[in-house]
Amino acid sequence: MIKFSDKQLKIPKLMRPVYLVTAGQSKFDRAFPDKRTEELCIDALTQAAEMINMSPAELKSYIHTCYYGHFADHFGDQLLGEAVIHDRLGLDPLGNCGVKTGGATGGSTLWEGVKAVASGYSDCVLAMGWERMDEVPTDEGNFYISCAADKDWEGPLGHIYAGYYAVMAQKYWKVFGKEEDSFRRTLAEIAVKHHGYARMNPWAQAPMKITVEDVLNSPVVAYPLRALDCCLMSVGAACAIICDEATAVKLTKNTKNKPLRIWVTAGSHTLRPADRRDMAIPLLPNETAKQYKDLGKKFPGGERYPGFTGFLAARMAAYYAYNQVGIKDPTEDLDVVELHDAFTISDVQTYEDIGIRPYGYGRDYVESGDCYHTNPKTGKPGKLPSNLSGGLIGCMHSVGATGIMQVFEIATHIWNRWAEIHGDDKIWKKFNRQKPSDWTNLQVKGAKRALAISHAGVGSHVTATILMDPDKLIKKDA
Amino acid sequence: MSMTGQVHVKKGQYKIKGDFHHLEFGEPIRMADENWRLIGITNPRQLTHMHSYGGESHFFENLSKGKLMATRCDNQKCETKGSIYQPFRIHCPDCLGKNTVIDMTDIAKKTAKVHTFMVCERSGAFNLLDKPIKFINIEFDGVCTILMSYLAIGEPKMGMRVVPIFQKLDPTYTILDMAWVPEGTKEKQLPKGFSF
Numbered sequence: 001m002i003k004f005s006d007k008q009l010k011i012p013k014l015m016r017p018v019y020l021v022t023a024g025q026s027k028f029d030r031a032f033p034d035k036r037t038e039e040l041c042i043d044a045l046t047q048a049a050e051m052i053n054m055s056p057a058e059l060k061s062y063i064h065t066c067y068y069g070h071f072a073d074h075f076g077d078q079l080l081g082e083a084v085i086h087d088r089l090g091l092d093p094l095g096n097c098g099v100k101t102g103g104a105t106g107g108s109t110l111w112e113g114v115k116a117v118a119s120g121y122s123d124c125v126l127a128m129g130w131e132r133m134d135e136v137p138t139d140e141g142n143f144y145i146s147c148a149a150d151k152d153w154e155g156p157l158g159h160i161y162a163g164y165y166a167v168m169a170q171k172y173w174k175v176f177g178k179e180e181d182s183f184r185r186t187l188a189e190i191a192v193k194h195h196g197y198a199r200m201n202p203w204a205q206a207p208m209k210i211t212v213e214d215v216l217n218s219p220v221v222a223y224p225l226r227a228l229d230c231c232l233m234s235v236g237a238a239c240a241i242i243c244d245e246a247t248a249v250k251l252t253k254n255t256k257n258k259p260l261r262i263w264v265t266a267g268s269h270t271l272r273p274a275d276r277r278d279m280a281i282p283l284l285p286n287e288t289a290k291q292y293k294d295l296g297k298k299f300p301g302g303e304r305y306p307g308f309t310g311f312l313a314a315r316m317a318a319y320y321a322y323n324q325v326g327i328k329d330p331t332e333d334l335d336v337v338e339l340h341d342a343f344t345i346s347d348v349q350t351y352e353d354i355g356i357r358p359y360g361y362g363r364d365y366v367e368s369g370d371c372y373h374t375n376p377k378t379g380k381p382g383k384l385p386s387n388l389s390g391g392l393i394g395c396m397h398s399v400g401a402t403g404i405m406q407v408f409e410i411a412t413h414i415w416n417r418w419a420e421i422h423g424d425d426k427i428w429k430k431f432n433r434q435k436p437s438d439w440t441n442l443q444v445k446g447a448k449r450a451l452a453i454s455h456a457g458v459g460s461h462v463t464a465t466i467l468m469d470p471d472k473l474i475k476k477d478a
Numbered sequence: 479m480s481m482t483g484q485v486h487v488k489k490g491q492y493k494i495k496g497d498f499h500h501l502e503f504g505e506p507i508r509m510a511d512e513n514w515r516l517i518g519i520t521n522p523r524q525l526t527h528m529h530s531y532g533g534e535s536h537f538f539e540n541l542s543k544g545k546l547m548a549t550r551c552d553n554q555k556c557e558t559k560g561s562i563y564q565p566f567r568i569h570c571p572d573c574l575g576k577n578t579v580i581d582m583t584d585i586a587k588k589t590a591k592v593h594t595f596m597v598c599e600r601s602g603a604f605n606l607l608d609k610p611i612k613f614i615n616i617e618f619d620g621v622c623t624i625l626m627s628y629l630a631i632g633e634p635k636m637g638m639r640v641v642p643i644f645q646k647l648d649p650t651y652t653i654l655d656m657a658w659v660p661e662g663t664k665e666k667q668l669p670k671g672f673s674f
Contacts, residue, residue: 001572002558033507033517077521135521142602152534153565156653157628158611159602166596167615167626174594174636222613223597274565274615277622301636308594308615308624 002279011323012265014118014478019248019259020467021124021241022059023408024048027431028205028236028396031134037076038088040237041130044401045089048239051417052255060089062247064122066096069109069129069400075144076132085128102148103342104266105129106238106403107454107463111264113242123247129400130237141233148457150272158222162230162343164458166222168273169345171308173224175301176360184224186363187344188215191228191393193372194341198390199436202428203405205232205396207436229344231392238404257415260467262407263325263478267316271460273308281305282315284355285322286329291358299360311346311459314353321451321464322355326475330355331370331384333474335447336413338406340455340462341391350453354464356384373442381445388413388442403454407465410450414469418443448472483526492528499525533568536579541656542649544673546586546642548621549577562621582618586642587674589619590658595634606654614658616640630657630669647671 001008024047026040042056049059066089068082078084082098101108106129113127133141146159154164177183189212198204210228218228243251248259270276281292296303306312318330327333337356341347351362369375370383389395389409396405412418419441421427428435448469455462468474481496507518531538540547550562551570558572562582570577598611605611612629630643639661648671649655657672665674 034509139601140603142600143604144602146602150565151529152531152538153653154626156606157613157626158598158607159605160598160600161602162600163596163598163611163613164626166598167594167613170596171594171636220597220599222599223610225596272565272626274624274626275563275567275571276624277561 002277012320015120016118017245018114018117018262019243019245020262020411021243021248021251021259022048022051022257023240023411024051025203025238025405025408026236028203028234028398030205030233032235037130037132038085041085041089041128044128044237044239048241052251052257060091062124062251063091063126064094064124065116066091066094066126067099067109067112068096069099069105071100071102071105071131071399072144075135077135101461102456103340103399104403104454104456104461104463105400107264107465108266108461110240110403110407110465111266111463114262114264117242117244123244125242126239127242127404128237128239129404131398131400132235133233134235138233154272160222162225163222165343165346166225168308169224172345172349175299175309183363185212186366187229188212189366190341190344190347191215194387194391194394197388197442198394200440200442201390201395201422202431202433204390204394205234206394225343231342231397234396234398236396236398236401238401238408240404240407256417258469260411260414261470261473262465262467263321264463264465265317265320265324266463267313268461269312269459271457273458276306278304282319284318286355287358295360302360309349310359311349311353311462313459313462314350314453314455317462317464318354321466325466325478334384334449334451336410336444336450337384337386338389338409338452339386340453341387341393342455354453385444403452403463406452406454410452410467413444413447414450414467416443485528534566537566538651541644542646542651544644544646545581546583548580548582550580551575552578563623564618564621564625565623585618585620590616590640592634592636592638592640593617593624594636616658628657631659631663631667643668643672643674645671646673
């Protein structure tokens with residue numbers, strides 16, 4: 001579609017409030033030669049139970065329905081892996097369903113869980129995601145990932161997903177980055193930031209203290225994208241418990257977790273960028289049609305929307321979400337975000353798609369310092385810190401778990417538990433990882449509202465998950 | 479002696495001949511730092527799928543004949559009638575009517591230009607193209623979408639005029655039977671098996 005009807009643009013409405021109660025995750029790594037997938041899922045569920053002072057058995061007794069995010073059957077070489085995990089978690093005979101939307105699988109799993117509770121079908125849902133990406137070496141892994149591109153029209157061209165992103169990077173760099181070295185350095189700065197934040201996260205797979213020069217000198221994967229511009233290939237699991245109000249209150253009584261309101265919305269666009277047709281930019285609450293009237297003049301080549309420079313799916317997910325919960329301006333109304341930084345370039349594209357900056361000006365979010373926990377230019381808190389987990393570049397991209405890991409992260413900020421959890425020496429030791437001597441508390445002080453973007457393919461599916469402290473809602477009837 | 483799997487269709491059924499898989503036991507995976515205890519097993523596997531091009535078969539068959547086929551929505555009742563699709567779409571994405579197959583080889587020869595591109599230094603397993611691969615996305619006058627392919631000769635630039643070439647000799651019957659070269663390239667410069 002290139003035009004949308006009023007029915008299609010209807011703002012979603014939940015039939016009753018839905019809450020995130022707790023969440024958990026396994027360690028993330030490139031490979032776990034000594035662990036089966038079910039062990040990782042049990043690690044995640046056990047942590048979720050511990051977060052609310054329960055045993056896994058006690059928590060399980062509340063669960064009514066399960067949604068499992070597991071994208072790539074061929075990676076794990078196990079069809080119906082959901083049934084295996086469900087059995088191993090001891091959750092038979094509850095109803096369960098597998099969810100697969102590529103990189104957005106984690107977000108989509110939460111989407112299904114929220115709808116099940118909102119409809120009244122269930123009062124307590126388990127949303128669990130994982131990926132097993134270590135059964136094959138990396139180049140075979142890249143081939144498997146490229147199977148998510150069109151098998152006849154794109155796959156044979158290199159069998160490398162980074163390539164399908166790089167054509168967008170090239171276009172964005174030329175049109176909006178104006179081929180400036182400064183823009184290329186801004187992209188590199190994102191990788192430095194995310195690998196750097198990963199150093200403070202014991203779950204993270206790729207903590208690194210690196211410089212912009214390190215990124216610019218890393219091997220080219222698909223020009224202009226270099227190895228350090230790209231996300232990780234990971235193994236791991238993450239889960240969330242989603243409840244109605246009464247169950248949420250009961251489960252969190254006398255715990256450090258306050259039930260958080262949760263909403264998830266979704267958008268989509270063509271699997272092949274080739275199929276994108278020109279259309280008018282759908283507007284977010286903080287934008288006007290007038291501001292984009294001369295976009296092509298300001299940025300020659302940028303008149304085509306979404307072209308190869310934007311993600312319509314992200315824009316639509318944000319459109320539904322912001323209007324559903326009353327967000328007028330994400331930078332003002334949100335306190336912390338986790339974005340799907342599959343590549344440094346897609347991180348920048350997403351800033352624009354979700355209205356953190358207008359189209360054409362995404363780089364300013366990094367260059368202003370707003371995206372940092374502590375703005376390096378002012379030394380004051382960043383206006384809207386992003387990817388303090390390290391994101392997909394520094395923490396993990398265990399596909400089915402990624403969107404849920406993001407929600408675990410933003411929830412720990414609103415619960416004011418980030419430091420307690422990420423700084424826990426026992427966790428560092430358990431994961432056999434060295435806590436850095438300059439470990440820094442990245443808790444966003446006073447965080448009350450947060451957003452996570454989960455994204456698939458070159459923008460085929462995107463979800464927007466919003467969490468809010470129920471006492472800090474923007475729209476009371478959302 | 480084994481023979482790679484071969485297939486044809488007769489009376490709507492696949493007729494297969496030869497080997498579609500190879501049987502082989504795996505090897506144990508052991509923990510070197512834990513007294514070589516068993517921790518897993520390799521699962522070698524080679525198998526051949528049978529994949530249908532369905533309504534897109536016109537496109538792939540015609541590449542080997544030097545033609546670039548596209549489709550057009552001719553449904554008078556469709557809001558976007560007249561839209562030409564390349565990549566070839568069997569059905570219109572708006573009205574879902576069956577599109578008309580058209581030959582757009584001349585349009586491609588006269589109007590194709592590079593919308594964006596990238597140079598790929600690494601590839602996934604099973605890649606058959608020489609590296610670096612110069613991906614190009616090609617726009618055409620009057621076509622509402624942008625085709626992905628690769629530049630066989632020269633260095634890509636945005637806006638550069640390109641023309642299609644086709645692997646008519648020993649075609650693979652895949653998207654790799656089509657590539658692009660800068661406008662003005664001579665026939666003798668083309669890669670082996672390719673011609674205009």
